[in-house]
Amino acid sequence: MSDPKHITDNENLNDYGTRIIRWFLISLGAWPQTSASNNKMKKLAVSMQIFIFSTALAIILIPCMLYIGFEKKDIKTKLHAIVPLFNRISGSLSYWIILTRNKDVQRCIRHMETDWKLVRRIDNRKVMLQYAKFGRWTTALSATFIHGSTYIFNMIKAMETTTVIIGNKTITIHPMTCPMYSRILDVRFSPANEIMLGVQYLSTFVMASSIATVYSLATVFAAHACGQLNVLHTWLNELAEEKTNHLAERKLGAVVKHHWRVLSFVQQIESIMHKACLSILMGCTINMCFLGYFLVMNWSAFNKAKILANFITYMSTITNLFIICYIGEILTEECEKIGDITYMTNWYKLPHKTALGLILIIMQSSHTIKITAGKLFLLSIATFGDVLKTSTAYLNILRTMTT
Numbered sequence: 001m002s003d004p005k006h007i008t009d010n011e012n013l014n015d016y017g018t019r020i021i022r023w024f025l026i027s028l029g030a031w032p033q034t035s036a037s038n039n040k041m042k043k044l045a046v047s048m049q050i051f052i053f054s055t056a057l058a059i060i061l062i063p064c065m066l067y068i069g070f071e072k073k074d075i076k077t078k079l080h081a082i083v084p085l086f087n088r089i090s091g092s093l094s095y096w097i098i099l100t101r102n103k104d105v106q107r108c109i110r111h112m113e114t115d116w117k118l119v120r121r122i123d124n125r126k127v128m129l130q131y132a133k134f135g136r137w138t139t140a141l142s143a144t145f146i147h148g149s150t151y152i153f154n155m156i157k158a159m160e161t162t163t164v165i166i167g168n169k170t171i172t173i174h175p176m177t178c179p180m181y182s183r184i185l186d187v188r189f190s191p192a193n194e195i196m197l198g199v200q201y202l203s204t205f206v207m208a209s210s211i212a213t214v215y216s217l218a219t220v221f222a223a224h225a226c227g228q229l230n231v232l233h234t235w236l237n238e239l240a241e242e243k244t245n246h247l248a249e250r251k252l253g254a255v256v257k258h259h260w261r262v263l264s265f266v267q268q269i270e271s272i273m274h275k276a277c278l279s280i281l282m283g284c285t286i287n288m289c290f291l292g293y294f295l296v297m298n299w300s301a302f303n304k305a306k307i308l309a310n311f312i313t314y315m316s317t318i319t320n321l322f323i324i325c326y327i328g329e330i331l332t333e334e335c336e337k338i339g340d341i342t343y344m345t346n347w348y349k350l351p352h353k354t355a356l357g358l359i360l361i362i363m364q365s366s367h368t369i370k371i372t373a374g375k376l377f378l379l380s381i382a383t384f385g386d387v388l389k390t391s392t393a394y395l396n397i398l399r400t401m402t403t
């Protein structure tokens with residue numbers, strides 16, 4: 001992608017940064033459909049896909065909630081269903097947000113494509129491409145962790161066998177990761193057990209893909225915004241060296257206009273992502289608490305398979321939470337840095353009227369638009385540390401209550 005011929009191809013460059021997002025959205029039926037490019041049969045197929053995925057999530061989610069609330073089991077048995085349950089709650093909320101905001105997502109992707117068209121200089125495009133690569137590879141890493149840990153957790157659980165005595169018969173079944181409320185459906189019998197395991201794996205795919213899509217959207221969009229802000233850094237430094245008055249005025253106008261364009265893009269990211277980020281942040285806090293608890297308990301019993309499953313899922317949760325908090329922190333810093341760079345330029349070399357125009361940029365940079373979780377928590381490294389401390393505190397409380 002460093003070939004100059006490729007750096008001038010707008011469509012390929014934008015596709016390079018957003019390809020993984022598009023794959024996820026299409027696989028979930030969330031890629032926006034337009035009457036001009038899709039026939040009725042394709043729209044019907046997408047509608048059926050969304051219906052099947054939503055039904056699979058509901059079939060697993062609702063009976064599991066009833067199991068935890070009403071099934072006559074001891075508390076330790078019910079605790080093992082907490083992590084899969086909250087993963088599916090988080091995945092269901094993410095899926096709903098993706099479906100309802102898919103047109104806004106497409107608008108952001110078009111915004112990115114327009115940015116590639118507006119920025120023509122090779123050196124500026126190299127900066128943008130560097131951030132596009134960062135977003136792409138971070139997205140791939142995050143998606144690999146999410147899908148890998150989710151499937152490993154479910155496979156290890158499904159490989160276990162449980163012996164159940166029903167009347168005079170003793171049967172062996174594969175337990176479900178998300179247990180079902182027995183008054184709705186008794187999954188101890190065949191073929192109900194095999195069918196529901198299949199539905200559970202389908203819901204697992206939808207859940208993992210939805211959460212991975214949220215991480216991907218946040219990472220790719222934030223990385224693109226950081227690239228645009230770094231391009232502005234270059235423009236600001238060049239502005240102060242401009243000797244001709246009318247060219248300085250024109251360049252300042254371009255800088256201010258592009259700055260507002262980047263900030264509007266960041267505002268769109270916040271509008272789309274804040275609800276999904278809140279559900280993920282809450283889910284990560286709860287999951288890390290219970291996964292840590294299960295690690296301690298299984299370590300005492302030295303159950304190798306369960307220790308492996310819980311450890312991989314725990315590390316995946318920490319890694320992905322760190323990624324989304326880190327990218328939020330970097331974006332906030334880059335937005336604030338614009339004001340600092342503007343102040344540190346050789347503005348005194350500019351014409352008086354042009355230098356006054358820099359105040360607009362400094363004032364706007366002092367009111368930074370930040371990426372939040374539900375407009376309650378700022379996505380930052382400090383928040384990541386708070387989540388770790390909170391989950392550890394809840395883990396200690398849980399150990400005290402159950403021992």
